[in-house]
Amino acid sequence: MISISMADYEIYLESNIIYHLPEHLKKIYQGRGLFVITDRHVYDLYHLKLAHILSEYQVQFVVIEPGEKSKSFEAYRNVIDTLIEKGIKRTDLILAFGGGVVGDLAGFVASTLYRGIPYVQIPTTLLAQVDSSIGGKVGIDLPTGKNLIGAFYQPKLVIIDPELLLTLSEREYHNGLAEMIKAGLIGDKKLYQYLLTHERVRETEIASAIQVKREVVLSDPYDHGDRMKLNFGHTFGHAIEKKHHYETYLHGEAISYGMLIALEIGIMMNETKPELFDEVKALLLERKLIKEPLLAKEDYKDHIIHDKKMTAEGLKFIVVPKPGEAKIVILKPEDLL
Numbered sequence: 478m479i480s481i482s483m484a485d486y487e488i489y490l491e492s493n494i495i496y497h498l499p500e501h502l503k504k505i506y507q508g509r510g511l512f513v514i515t516d517r518h519v520y521d522l523y524h525l526k527l528a529h530i531l532s533e534y535q536v537q538f539v540v541i542e543p544g545e546k547s548k549s550f551e552a553y554r555n556v557i558d559t560l561i562e563k564g565i566k567r568t569d570l571i572l573a574f575g576g577g578v579v580g581d582l583a584g585f586v587a588s589t590l591y592r593g594i595p596y597v598q599i600p601t602t603l604l605a606q607v608d609s610s611i612g613g614k615v616g617i618d619l620p621t622g623k624n625l626i627g628a629f630y631q632p633k634l635v636i637i638d639p640e641l642l643l644t645l646s647e648r649e650y651h652n653g654l655a656e657m658i659k660a661g662l663i664g665d666k667k668l669y670q671y672l673l674t675h676e677r678v679r680e681t682e683i684a685s686a687i688q689v690k691r692e693v694v695l696s697d698p699y700d701h702g703d704r705m706k707l708n709f710g711h712t713f714g715h716a717i718e719k720k721h722h723y724e725t726y727l728h729g730e731a732i733s734y735g736m737l738i739a740l741e742i743g744i745m746m747n748e749t750k751p752e753l754f755d756e757v758k759a760l761l762l763e764r765k766l767i768k769e770p771l772l773a774k775e776d777y778k779d780h781i782i783h784d785k786k787m788t789a790e791g792l793k794f795i796v797v798p799k800p801g802e803a804k805i806v807i808l809k810p811e812d813l814l
């Protein structure tokens with residue numbers, strides 16, 4: 478088993494670790510009531526297995542609709558009402574069992590209900606395993622924008638079982654690969670090189686991607702500085718998602734185009750070697766994360782110029798000079814023309 482320590486919780490990573498869930502839960506929880514928040518796809522696939530594994534506990538499931546629309550006020554309120562109807566107490570434990578949507582919503586519920594209930598992340602998508610379950614950012618969306626309401630609320634434990642990824646669609650699997658490629662590019666050259674030649678990832682690569690996030694998060698837990706390195710590809714990625722109403726592109730696909738635009742800007746600023754653009758483009762095409770013709774930065778510049786973080790001096794922007802190295806530069810509105 479791979480064990481990764483965060484400031485105040487552990488991440489355990491191993492194939493089939495799900496079968497040993499009770500033994501790990503006992504390290505942080507002595508009660509018997511468990512409230513599993515999950516979405517309908519994951520529930521259909523795994524609830525019988527999970528109920529069997531957790532048979533020594535009093536388990537209750539709360540099932541939300543799959544997809545981003547569940548990160549809403551309405552879904553938040555429904556989950557809270559259901560938990561209260563089912564008799565949840567402050568001393569019970571919530572398990573967030575699903576992708577990033579479940580993790581963000583369940584974590585936010587856990588952070589606010591009764592002013593805080595302990596929770597455990599059991600991420601079931603590759604994106605959630607390498608990214609959203611780590612770092613304690615939880616929250617919901619507003620019609621005006623994503624993740625506008627939220628909190629920093631750390632789980633008691635994160636349990637990662639790569640076997641759960643076997644039921645993931647190819648597109649959702651590749652969606653998580655995009656965040657791993659980003660992790661490699663900003664902080665782990667070896668991981669990036671592995672991903673250049675391998676489509677399937679193992680525990681080792683999942684752990685490497687988590688380590689990249691861990692280091693950045695530990696150095697900047699509340700997102701005031703260094704953590705923005707994780708935003709490589711995300712400035713344009715978010716603009717692409719927004720302009721297409723979060724419908725056309727998955728997050729990983731949008732940030733894939735965003736990473737290429739960021740590499741292009743890096744080349745323009747003499748920070749990035751031009752060969753890196755061609756190499757990353759070939760990789761993203763092969764993993765079906767992007768299509769030609771590529772999305773052009775000019776089509777998204779209005780979103781960037783009106784970004785709330787844009788100041789008179791410009792916008793802090795992440796470039797990658799070479800694999801494994803990220804740098805913060807200032808992007809001025811005129812750089813986008």
Ligand SMILES: NC(=O)c1ccc[n+]([C@@H]2O[C@H](COP(=O)([O-])OP(=O)(O)OC[C@H]3O[C@@H](n4cnc5c(N)ncnc54)[C@H](O)[C@@H]3O)[C@@H](O)[C@H]2O)c1
Binds near residue numbers: 615623624652
């Ligand atoms: N908190 C953070 O730091 C952070 C970081 C990155 C992303 N996010 C958030 O994560 C969310 C996206 O997460 P996601 O990509 O995991 O999407 P998701 O949770 O919507 O899951 C994607 C799809 O996969 C299905 N699914 C989940 N696990 C499965 C499995 N094992 N087998 C088969 N199907 C499965 C889901 O039902 C869903 O249809 C976004 O809301 C984003 O804002 C949060």
